[in-house]
Amino acid sequence: MRRTFLPALGLLALGLSFGGPAAAFCGFYVARADAKLFNKASQVVLARDGARTVVTMASDFQGPVSEFAVVVPVPTFVARGQIHVTDNAIVEHLDAYTAPRLVEYFDPDPCARHERKTMRELPAMALADAAAESGARPRSLGVTVEARYTVGEYDIQILSAQESGGLITWLRGNGYRVPDGAEPVVRSYLARGMRFFVAKVNLAEQARLGYATLRPLQIAYESERFMLPIRLGTVNADGDQELFVYTLTRKGRVESTNYRTVRLPSDMDLPTYVKDDFARFYRALFQRHTEREQRRAVFLEYAWDMNWCDPCAADPLSEDELRELGVHWLAGGARKGQARDVFVTRLHVRYDAERFPEDLTFHETGDRENFQARFVIRHAFAGPTRCAEGRRYRDVTLPARREREAATLAKLTGWTIADIRARMGSLPAGGGEAPWWERLWQR
Amino acid sequence: MTAAAASVTTTRPVAPPGALADPRHFQILSLGLLLAWGTGALGFPVAAAQIAVTFVTALVTQWLAGRLLAGIAFEPRSALVSALSLCLLLRVEHLALAGAAAALAIVSKFLLRVRGTHLFNPTAFAIAVTVCASDGAWVSPGQWGHAALTGLAFAGLGLMVLTRARRLDIALAFLAAWAAALVLRAAWYHDPIAIPLHQLGNGALLLFAFFMITDPRTTPASRAGRVVFATAVAGAGAAIQFGLYRADGLILALALCAPLTPLIDAFEQRRCRARPSRPAACLPLPPTRR
Numbered sequence: 001m002r003r004t005f006l007p008a009l010g011l012l013a014l015g016l017s018f019g020g021p022a023a024a025f026c027g028f029y030v031a032r033a034d035a036k037l038f039n040k041a042s043q044v045v046l047a048r049d050g051a052r053t054v055v056t057m058a059s060d061f062q063g064p065v066s067e068f069a070v071v072v073p074v075p076t077f078v079a080r081g082q083i084h085v086t087d088n089a090i091v092e093h094l095d096a097y098t099a100p101r102l103v104e105y106f107d108p109d110p111c112a113r114h115e116r117k118t119m120r121e122l123p124a125m126a127l128a129d130a131a132a133e134s135g136a137r138p139r140s141l142g143v144t145v146e147a148r149y150t151v152g153e154y155d156i157q158i159l160s161a162q163e164s165g166g167l168i169t170w171l172r173g174n175g176y177r178v179p180d181g182a183e184p185v186v187r188s189y190l191a192r193g194m195r196f197f198v199a200k201v202n203l204a205e206q207a208r209l210g211y212a213t214l215r216p217l218q219i220a221y222e223s224e225r226f227m228l229p230i231r232l233g234t235v236n237a238d239g240d241q242e243l244f245v246y247t248l249t250r251k252g253r254v255e256s257t258n259y260r261t262v263r264l265p266s267d268m269d270l271p272t273y274v275k276d277d278f279a280r281f282y283r284a285l286f287q288r289h290t291e292r293e294q295r296r297a298v299f300l301e302y303a304w305d306m307n308w309c310d311p312c313a314a315d316p317l318s319e320d321e322l323r324e325l326g327v328h329w330l331a332g333g334a335r336k337g338q339a340r341d342v343f344v345t346r347l348h349v350r351y352d353a354e355r356f357p358e359d360l361t362f363h364e365t366g367d368r369e370n371f372q373a374r375f376v377i378r379h380a381f382a383g384p385t386r387c388a389e390g391r392r393y394r395d396v397t398l399p400a401r402r403e404r405e406a407a408t409l410a411k412l413t414g415w416t417i418a419d420i421r422a423r424m425g426s427l428p429a430g431g432g433e434a435p436w437w438e439r440l441w442q443r
Numbered sequence: 444m445t446a447a448a449a450s451v452t453t454t455r456p457v458a459p460p461g462a463l464a465d466p467r468h469f470q471i472l473s474l475g476l477l478l479a480w481g482t483g484a485l486g487f488p489v490a491a492a493q494i495a496v497t498f499v500t501a502l503v504t505q506w507l508a509g510r511l512l513a514g515i516a517f518e519p520r521s522a523l524v525s526a527l528s529l530c531l532l533l534r535v536e537h538l539a540l541a542g543a544a545a546a547l548a549i550v551s552k553f554l555l556r557v558r559g560t561h562l563f564n565p566t567a568f569a570i571a572v573t574v575c576a577s578d579g580a581w582v583s584p585g586q587w588g589h590a591a592l593t594g595l596a597f598a599g600l601g602l603m604v605l606t607r608a609r610r611l612d613i614a615l616a617f618l619a620a621w622a623a624a625l626v627l628r629a630a631w632y633h634d635p636i637a638i639p640l641h642q643l644g645n646g647a648l649l650l651f652a653f654f655m656i657t658d659p660r661t662t663p664a665s666r667a668g669r670v671v672f673a674t675a676v677a678g679a680g681a682a683i684q685f686g687l688y689r690a691d692g693l694i695l696a697l698a699l700c701a702p703l704t705p706l707i708d709a710f711e712q713r714r715c716r717a718r719p720s721r722p723a724a725c726l727p728l729p730p731t732r733r
Binding site for chain 1: 485486488534535536577578579580581583584585586587588589631632633634635637638640641642645687688690
């Protein structure tokens, strides 16, 4: 009973990455809030066209790999060729590409009369190991081990069962830690004719292959139902579950059909100090918006045509990476340099059993409008401001803007405005200020 | 005393005076408030341009079709109800699709007619055709979430009260049949009761029950007929939603079941006429209104 039961599409990875600035019309990229910011988050990629689906499940499992296990209900029998193990780097790349981002602008010299352009004005650019096998005999429990595979470092079994009690006994007998409340949920999946995909780490294979971390498991299947089973994950949930769902589709944005899908605020101007604390800011913002939706919503963090980005928190995924994630409609079709019909949606959901009693179901909409959770900081012009416009900029425009930024930050995070003002400090004086006598006689 | 009582029972209920005499006024008000709430507080992704295109197309089509096809004076109220409903329900990638849906809704009232009244619920027909014919149109059944429940129930029930409960029966019959379908499905799959309760709490369901299936022009005239119709829509909706995994199951079901209305009405009338002892119980068809 040492193995950990990681039920939902049980998987997981997540920090804050700072990269070098990159120029873009929509601001200079400063920082992103990727999945590592959130503890124990699962990341699931769903590449889907029609009924053909490839699911990739990434884990940030931290304990000893001998205790790692995954139990996933699957809609159909899964053959050896439908299972694949991929690299963490690809999911990390997708996470980075789609993460909420902070961008910065530098105010121009208010005394120089050049044209200011804003973003809006520019063109939109499992074989069970023998030892565990002795634990329980499948047939007497009504459990059928339909197949056993070793794929990469994983021992995988595809199970079907007559009844849930037998399956749970079998799982426990084979070293899977199954929480007490799981029986009704397992029964409900079995009633739908679903199989169970269970996997453990084959330590010998892992040592042979030389991977230090657990790599994401992938399953290719066909199902008319566009859904993600989350109910097992809530059975023994120690608090809320954090889940990131990335979908790669052809037509457009994906949304939940049985929960409200809410766009996170975007394009908000924030005090510049947020640059040093973007992780804390984003966690507070997400928490506040979760509460505002009575903890019942799925949040849209990114929806974008995979051919480009602006600003780029990371480069778009390459064709090879997309194919690896299951974008099967690209296979051999797209010529080099040709636009790829891949639309990515990043959904972030914090769920528990009470408010998310049903599995997540989705549908692909025809919406190809690009959306990104983008936050902006504007650095004040630091040079001398000796002209009339410059004085207005320093005495009127800037203080008013700082006040608006503080109010926005307070509204987004729930932090008190007094704390925010204290963190913002006073306007940088000195170098930027014209001498007092120039103010005295100049108009 | 007896004569006075008799005269009261034979007199038709007097409509309340003022602007709310026509239930469509309250319907327009309720739908307008729901749209303001949806686009404001709930953040529905409906552009002002889509709203404008839908309204202008619906009203112009109503005016043109009224003149050319029916020779009647311009009557904006029903077109406004259709335009508001489309803005609340239909999501489009291109504005042209919003215009096409609005035109379809209105034209269907003039062209697809049986026994002196239009066959399809205009909004359901327009959405069903647009969504099935184009990848760029869809409905978002999750958009109201579950917190919106109170407001929608309030607006829906308010509408029922103000229309003197003339169509509350069909809304309740539909909700009962739909709840039964969800509970049966849950029992079949051994799901906890929390799942059908969650499904019943969806705001889009209440909007459908109180504002769409209740349309008196496209539902049977008799109470028994309406209960049969509501049950058929719930059954077809469940089959489409859970069998074909389509999120727009209920709207498609309403469009598909539309031909049942004249059949049920014809059947009811024939059955009624066969009973010479109770001719007063034979309900007339609703007055023609385009």
